[in-house]
Amino acid sequence: MSMLAASPRLTVPLNERDHVIGPETAPVTVVEYGDYECPYCGAAHPVTKALQHAMGDKLRFAYRHFPLSQIHPHSYQAAEAAEAAGAQERFWEMHDVLFENQTRLSTQELLAHAGALGLELERFAADLAQHRHAPKIREDFLSGVRSGVNGTPTFFINDVRHDGGYDLASMLKAVQL
Amino acid sequence: MADYPDHALEAGTEAPDFRLKATPDQWVGLEDFHGQALIMAFYPADWSPVCTDQMALYNEILPVFHEYDAVVVGISVDSAWCHAAFAQHRNLHFPLLADFEPKGQVAKQYGVYEYKEGLARRALFVLDGDGVIQWSYVSPMGVNPGAEGILAALEQMKEQQVGAPV
Numbered sequence: 001m002s003m004l005a006a007s008p009r010l011t012v013p014l015n016e017r018d019h020v021i022g023p024e025t026a027p028v029t030v031v032e033y034g035d036y037e038c039p040y041c042g043a044a045h046p047v048t049k050a051l052q053h054a055m056g057d058k059l060r061f062a063y064r065h066f067p068l069s070q071i072h073p074h075s076y077q078a079a080e081a082a083e084a085a086g087a088q089e090r091f092w093e094m095h096d097v098l099f100e101n102q103t104r105l106s107t108q109e110l111l112a113h114a115g116a117l118g119l120e121l122e123r124f125a126a127d128l129a130q131h132r133h134a135p136k137i138r139e140d141f142l143s144g145v146r147s148g149v150n151g152t153p154t155f156f157i158n159d160v161r162h163d164g165g166y167d168l169a170s171m172l173k174a175v176q177l
Numbered sequence: 178m179a180d181y182p183d184h185a186l187e188a189g190t191e192a193p194d195f196r197l198k199a200t201p202d203q204w205v206g207l208e209d210f211h212g213q214a215l216i217m218a219f220y221p222a223d224w225s226p227v228c229t230d231q232m233a234l235y236n237e238i239l240p241v242f243h244e245y246d247a248v249v250v251g252i253s254v255d256s257a258w259c260h261a262a263f264a265q266h267r268n269l270h271f272p273l274l275a276d277f278e279p280k281g282q283v284a285k286q287y288g289v290y291e292y293k294e295g296l297a298r299r300a301l302f303v304l305d306g307d308g309v310i311q312w313s314y315v316s317p318m319g320v321n322p323g324a325e326g327i328l329a330a331l332e333q334m335k336e337q338q339v340g341a342p343v
Contacts, residue, residue: 008325070236070268111178150323151230 008148014062017136019091022050022060028175029060029169031156032078033144034077036098037072037105041153044166045099051171059175062096064140066152074105081110083133084124085117093117182288185300192217192302193286197274198257205250205272207308212236214247214311214334215304216327219289219297221318223255223263223273226325231299231321236269238324240293250274253297290314303330 001099010031014020032048034041052061065082066077078098085094097113100107104113107128114124127133144154157161157174164170185296186192196206207215220231235242235249251273255263260273276283281297284290289300297314310331316322 008323068233068237071233078212140249142241145234145241145324146328148323148325150234150321 001124007163009161010143010156011147012143013159014060018062018064019086019095019141020060020062021058022090024060026055026058026060028055028058029062029156030171030175031062031064031159032154033064033066033140033149033154033156035065035067035075035152037074037075037102038068038080038152039102040151042099042102044073044153045085045096047166047168049094049096050168051175054168054172055175064143064144065137066141066149066154069153077107077128077135078105079112080128080131080133081114081124083136085114085119087127087133088119090117090119091104096118157171181285181290184301185298185313185315186310187290187313188311192304192308192310193283194308195274195283195286197252197276197283199250199272199274200261201257205274207304210248210304211308212306214245214248214306214331216249217254217282217287217302217304217310218249218253219276219287219300219302221291221296221299222253222260231323232269232273234266234321234324235269235271239270239330242331245268245328245335246304252275252283254277254284254295255343278290301327303327303335304332 016033026138029172050062065079067079069076082091082094082098085091095118097117101113110128111121111125116123153166153167162174164174192207194207196204218235249271251278254279257275259278260275264273276297281290284297287302289298291298299318299322301314301322303312304311305311310328311334314322314326
């Protein structure tokens with residue numbers, strides 16, 4: 001049906017700079033490219049949680065940033081906030097908070113989220129102010145572009161772009177390889 | 178009726194010249210892009226009902242295109258006024274050309290007009306600085322062709338340039 005010969009593949013393999021949940025030996029690896037201000041990513045977030053719950057040790061899940069900052073003005077700084085939390089070993093907690101608070105992503109609100117998570121606030125604020133994690137977000141974005149990420153969310157299942165739906169049933173079916 | 182190609186022009190073809198409105202009072206043609214790589218992105222219509230559409234993606238990637246000394250233009254049959262409103266609403270930072278009168282003529286010349294719908298297909302052309310098509314691709318109507326093909330083409334053009342005698 002499609003004129004595309006094959007679905008694009010992930011061009012940059014997972015490495016030590018990625019945020020990853022699950023064992024390296026898991027038979028299935030899912031990589032999400034997402035944007036914290038994108039409503040579709042917000043809708044997909046509980047699905048990714050349910051998928052991890054259902055798959056347990058059989059799934060390795062990773063998240064990379066793909067902020068569409070021209071249409072989602074808070075998305076870039078939200079990604080920086082996730083990385084700033086990551087620098088304090090709290091990436092996934094902030095990741096959840098951001099997706100659960102997609103309309104509360106202003107600088108003040110990001111600081112409040114960091115405070116609620118008990119992060120070292122001075123360091124977190126300095127990371128945001130100095131855009132300390134911007135290069136990493138740009139690297140994620142570029143790796144996405146080169147891998148065929150056209151919008152968000154985009155999932156790769158074992159390095160192949162998943163072009164089907166991302167409701168739980170579709171995702172569970174797609175990971176049964 | 179003029180003779181138009183029945184499929185998208187392919188690599189190695191000299192790109193047909195055009196003269197289209199970029200704004201309600203500004204025209205652009207192929208010669209305005211001489212010496213630069215030009216990405217021509219034909220698309221069916223402004224205001225497609227998705228938040229992460231093809232034009233939004235190119236808008237985010239502009240800095241990367243610029244690293245290859247490439248510029249991008251979007252082309253559809255919408256009028257210059259429609260493009261202006263769309264570009265403003267989506268905060269687009271590259272020109273949208275109006276293939277409006279005669280309707281779809283440039284899309285027809287490039288072999289990417291959908292006669293039944295009266296729209297341009299989702300088609301990509303990458304031209305070198307001399308206006309020769311180096312890569313082209315037509316995507317199914319509802320499928321965002323993304324940017325990976327464009328970047329691969331630009332990368333290849335850059336390598337050829339490096340390899341070429343000066």
